[in-house]
Amino acid sequence: MGEQVTGVGIVGTGVISGTYLDHLARLPGVEVVAVADLDLSRAQAIADQNPGIRAMSSDDLMADPAVDIVLNLTIPAAHAAVHQAALQAGKHTYGEKPLAVDRAEAEPLLKLAAANKLRIGCAPDTVLGTGTQTARAVLDRGDIGVPTAASAYFVTPGHELWHPAPEFYYQPGGGPLLDMGPYYITSLVTLLGPVRRVTGRAGRSQAERKVHTGPRAGQTFSVDVPTHVTGVLEHESGALTTVLMSFDVWAARLPRIEVYGTEGSLSVPDPNNFDGKVEIATASVRDWTEVPVAGGYAGTGRGVGLADMARAIRTGEPHRANGTLAYHVLDVLESLLEAADQDQPVDVASTVERPAAVPLGASPESS
Template identity: 50%
Template sequence: MDKVGIGIIGCGNISGAYLKAMTEFFPILDIRGVADLNRDLAEAKASEFNLQARTVEELLADPKVEIIVNLTIPKAHVAVGLQALDAGKHTYSEKPLGINFAEGKKLAEAAKAKGLRIGAAPDTFLGGGHQTARELIDQGVIGLPVGGTATFMCPGHERWHPNPAFYYEVGGGPMLDMGPYYITDLVNLLGPVSQVAGFAVTPRKERIITSEPRNGERIPVHVPTHVAGVMAFANGAVVQIGMSFDVAGHKHVPLEVYGTEGTLIVPDPNRFEGPVGYLKKGGQFEDQPATLPYADGNYRSIGVADLAYAIRSNRPHRANGDLALHVLEVMEAFHTASAEGRTIKITTATERPAPLSESLVDGRLAK
């Protein structure tokens, strides 16, 4: 299968994980160059991975670049995505698709008008741990899905990230930063969301960075940093969710799915691997090892690879624009529900992505 040319825009903290996986695991991806407004960052990343540092304009003009991978900060996702579409490129961005639903919808509509594909992280739901959970649900092991819990709570990213301010700007916060992992995985497991209710609060108006090199610097907080809510899914399941940058610690597992005949403990949605805990009604929890591919490492960029294979095979890609836009609408709905004191009906619809049961690389694509 012919390789697909890739141009990467944005050489920040997450770019290393993408480039490592792209170069190690997915030979269909031909990285034509990396670009960043900070030329030094681009040069450093290019040197680390033996690639070429280029300008954004050069990547957009390169006829061999078919997909722009957009790893910029959230508030630039849509602007860069529109640039890529205008240049005739498919685009795949880091999460979230946009900083609000209206922006994301603009990008999705532009892609459809131009006959181009868009996609977005997270792609962790394609990992073997999550696909194993999906397979168990599809086999009816837990019976009728009735509910679940999704929990991410920590003291905040200023503890470890070298430049954490954007996490507290519009487009950041725990829901738009971490919510995509959990909600995308739940859509993979249960299907689309139909309604949302919730509360969102901002306990502190500023944070103090404790990571280097900005240790001691104060940054303002412009978004809710503790969100609690409920999602009603179209299949009838009801899932509680909690996302917070204000909690010192907790004992909840990241993700559980409950059914009439059993319960699943799903691996951390921010990772590809991990066993699935399964409890049969009346029994005890037992680990179900992940038997499907991509359960033994960090495959961050598998969504890009799946998009590349989909282009060559003329099939739908899994981490697609409809999925990302649906998740973005759901996340924004928690803030709207809190501000307006009402339940929010979700207007977008998306299909569950096709399961991934076989390796992409050897050509045996999942049906």
């Protein structure tokens, strides 16, 4: 590797790994040097297709001196264990969301990283793209006045319609709230700041679901988590966000995220994407009007948060898709489920500072 390039080792070579490999190859300052998987043949297949990448066991990857950051792409139930192993091996670690399946697993990771002066990063990094960052610029400029409320909706009939092995979406660490909620709550915290209290309700429409595609089509599996969650988030700023996350809806006409202010409204694009159209309607111009791009990493994809972290490690600056943010998002999500279970509001114990905005035209290497 050349100077100022951070070596990345990937643990877990499932479907999402291909997207990361594709985008990391285009990003400055990072280079994938190793891959590992419980099925070594899958890791070897990636190595065979990508010169310079070596396949190895997870233990060997953790011990490899060429690996500076471990990219954790395992299933949610394994996130905490892989993060812990990386930190104990003296590696920085970055992973797919959620940080862990619950706060009890996640909190020790932050303490371990801090004690060893290591970094934890966590998806989603979609909020670093031009979509959410342009929306943030609109709010920071005061274009819709003071934000007072927001709404966030994600609805689908279920991932079993397209995923050949969908069980993990319906196990602890999954469900619509922990699967897709991190995109929405991370975007909302980026826009409106941390959450101090939540209230909610949750339900489950079916005890079993059926695989619809692939070699196991027709097989049934159990549903162990709520599949429809709705609630209200009270931000520290006083803004109130209504959320709905569901695997039980066949069709709906709902916005992804909207923010409502004293002088207008803001339409935020899908937080599962890096870009998208940002629109505002104001007290003086009631029609929705597209806003020019005003911030964010342009033309990027999954892994930009890791590249942002690699740069921050080299410069000693804070990174944006950080473990404290991921923990607060997990805390909000878990608190929402607790509020539904307890039938009462729940205070969110953690807090976080909004990460620094990504300036217009920024690069992960220089922002």
